[in-house]
Amino acid sequence: MSRRTESPDELVARARDGEARAIGRLISQVEDGSSLLREVMAALTPYAGRAHVVGLTGSPGVGKSTSTNALVAELRGRDLRVGVLAIDPSSPYSGGALLGDRIRMSEHATDPGVFIRSMAARGHLGGVxxxxxxxxxxxxxxxxDVILVETVGVGQSEVEIARLADTTIVLLAPGMGDGIQAAKAGILEIGDVYVINKADRDGADQVRRDLRSMLALAERPEGAWRPPVLKTVASAGEGAAEVVDAIDAHRAWAGESGELERRRVRRARDEIEAIALTALRERWGSVDEGNRLDGLAAAVVAGESDPYAAADGLLDD
Amino acid sequence: MSRRTESPDELVARARDGEARAIGRLISQVEDGSSLLREVMAALTPYAGRAHVVGLTGSPGVGKSTSTNALVAELRGRDLRVGVLAIDPSSPYSGGALLGDRIRMSEHATDPGVFIRSMAARGHLGGVxxxxxxxxxxxxxxxxDVILVETVGVGQSEVEIARLADTTIVLLAPGMGDGIQAAKAGILEIGDVYVINKADRDGADQVRRDLRSMLALAERPEGAWRPPVLKTVASAGEGAAEVVDAIDAHRAWAGESGELERRRVRRARDEIEAIALTALRERWGSVDEGNRLDGLAAAVVAGESDPYAAADGLLDD
Structure with missing residues (x-):
């Protein structure tokens, strides 16, 4: 196969034809911070803004991969094109994603209407x-049409996913310790849809009751979304239709209430800010600029300056 | 008690006299982003740069609090003043630290030579x-003289602690699953001292052997630090003296080799950068500036711009 370099426009055209290899190459350029990234992003712009982004998070062992699989099957049954991004919170040092794209979700591996990609969280503190x-x-x-972003709920990764998503699904399962742990109280504020997976196991109804009573404590204004608490047995595909229906209902509510627009502006805001901050950090830390930041840091360590004064110096440049 | 506002200089003077209330108030100002922060930091500068910062991390259940307790006792026995910062990786939404300062480490609560503070990881994605x-x-x-920074090793928080610390201790314990999990391979690159706690339990020697053989695989240049693997029973205070000796040895090596200076410059660099980036984010997002960032984000969502072009716009301002 020839490895001729394709232009961003060619790659985007082939990606739009559903060619998995082109999509994969674009995502690799994004991951590697390719020098073509600006061109790629500009080429994508006319076509973006249509997909519904669904975040899927939960503690290790609740059945995220199985649930993703079941949701993909249900969405495909509704004739929707599905993308899956599985974010692996592996160490920034270890590099590669823990789970290979091909090993996972082999059921959908040959379906051209499904694109699956694992991404490592490398180089970014926080897990996403x-x-x-x-x-x-x-x-x-x-x-x-729908993009599922799946991540394990450790550290603050579930909060980061919720900031990215149009609709956030929080997965729980019975027998995962103290039901809804106090330490995980944050999940009560991020879920748009809650799913108790492994609902055929003892304790599922208890988890559902506990969760519902905790959710009921939150004050929600008139017209606010009230997150449903569903039950699934993802390994048997049970309940997947209800989850997709709940995603649809949330999407409809979010569209009408203005919440969808609000979330997308926030997502774009985070994205622009991250790009701008990365550019600034590169500029500050680059050798060409005499490594201004290292000089200021050495002055702080030597007690000649304090970090605020040093930051002022950096911003004045 | 009168709540007269003290000047930063007064507070710093009282903190230097070892007054816990003054230290606590300064840390609160730091946490709350007080408007006095610049003044406080400037007032601290002449006195900073002497403490040795020791990071302490490990998975939940390895005995971090007990180990911190044992190390504090040992350091106090050597007549050193000790600070403890316990970082709680609680949700950024939930706010308060999970563990109260006073409940923890009550053994040292009345010792004026020990200052203990819990800090929530709120508002910062990543856990530290x-x-x-x-x-x-x-x-x-x-x-x-010594500051112990303790955090649970979830997400990337242990890597963040290692970036802050002069010496990093990684705690392990037998019976914590698959010994040294593949997913935690990152710990092999951050520890300066490894401690197998609960060494009276079955499997401690096996964990030690496994860890040593994994550490032996790393290529270390001539003169590099070779992290020791120690055993403790923190609940009985056993092994704490050897851990403090290892910290001392690492400190001496780091001072001679230039590694200590390198790490402190990196820490100051991170700190300056964080302050500068926070200032920029506030500027970009502030209403006074017409909320430039929101305007750019709305244009991206509307498909009128792409995030790179928007970031350029932000930086050009």
């Missing part, structure tokens, strides 16, 4: 890849 | 509080 918003943009422009 | 470097600066200027 820095490149995720841009990868979403690629899948969106490539014509995905 | 944004305010940690400044809180270290407060404890440093207040005359602490």
């Amino acid at each position: 890849s820095r490149a995720t918003p841009q990868a979403l943009r690629v899948l969106d422009a490539a014509g995905c | 509080s944004r305010a940690t470097p400044q809180a270290l600066r407060v404890l440093d200027a207040a005359g602490c």
Whole structure:
């Protein structure tokens, strides 16, 4: 196969035709911070803004991969094109994603209406890849109707996913310790749809009751979305239709209430800010600029300056 | 008690006299982003740079609090002033630290030579509080000889702690699943001292052997630090003296080799950068500036611009 370099426009055209290799190459350019990235993003712009981004998060062991699989099957049954981004919160040092794209979700591996990609969280403290918003943009422009972004809920990664998503699904399962742990109280504020997976196991109804009573404590203004608490047995595909219906209902509400627009502006805001801050950090830390930041840091360590004065110096440049 | 507002200089003077209330108030100002922060930091500068910062991290259940307790006792036995910052990776939404300062480490609660503070990781994606470097600066200027920064190793928080610390201790314990999990391979690159706690339990020697053979695989140049692997029973205080000796040895090596200076410059660099980036984000997002960022984000969502072009616009202002 020839490895001729394709222009961003060619790649985007082929991605829009559903060619998995082109989509994959665009996401790689996004991940690697390719020098073509600006051109790629500009080429994607006319086609972006249509996909519904669904975040899927939960503690290890609740069945995220199985649930993703079941949701993909249900969405495909409704004739929708689906993208899946699985974010692996692996160490920034270890590099590669823990789970291969091909090993996972082999059921859908040959379906041209499904594009699956694992991304490592490398280089970004917090668990969600820095490149995720841009990868979403690629899948969106490539014509995905729904994009599932799946991540394990450790650290603050679930909060980061919620900031990216149009609709956030929080997965729970019975027998995962103290039901809804106090330490995970944050999940009560991020879920648009709650799913108790492994609902055929003992304790599922208890988890549902506990969750519902905790959700009931939140004050919600008139007309606010009230997150449903559904039950699934993802390994048997049970309940997936209800989850997709709930996503649809949330999407409809969010569209009418203005919440969808609000979330998308926030997502774009985060994305622009991250790009601008990355550019600034590169500028400050680059050797060409005499490594201004290292000089200021040495002055702080030597007690000749304090960090605020040093930051002022950096911004004055 | 009168709540007269004290000047930063007064507070710093009282903190340097070891007055816990003054230290606590300075750290609160740091956490809250007080408007006095610049003045406070300037007032601290002449006194900072002496404390040795020791990071302590490990998975939930390895005995971090007990180990911190044992190390504090050992350091106090050597007549050193000790600061403890316990970083709680609680949700950024939930706000308060999970563990109260007073409930924890009650053994040392009345010792004027020990200052203990819990900090929530709120407002900062990743698990380590944004305010940690400044809180270290407060404890440093207040005359602490050693500052222990303790955090649970979830997400990338252990990597963040390693970036802050002069010496990083990684705690392990037998019976915590698959020994040293592949997913945690990153710990092999951050520890300066490894401690197998709960060494009276079955499997401790196996964990030690496994860890040593994994550490042996790393290529280390001539003269590099070779991290020791120690055993403790923190609940009985066993092994704490050897851990403190290892910290001392690492400190001596780091001072001679230039590594200590390198790490402190990196810490100051991170701190300056964080302050500058926070200032920029506030400027970009402030209503006074017509909320430039929101306007750019709305244009991206409307498909009129792409995020790179928008970031250029932000930086050109």
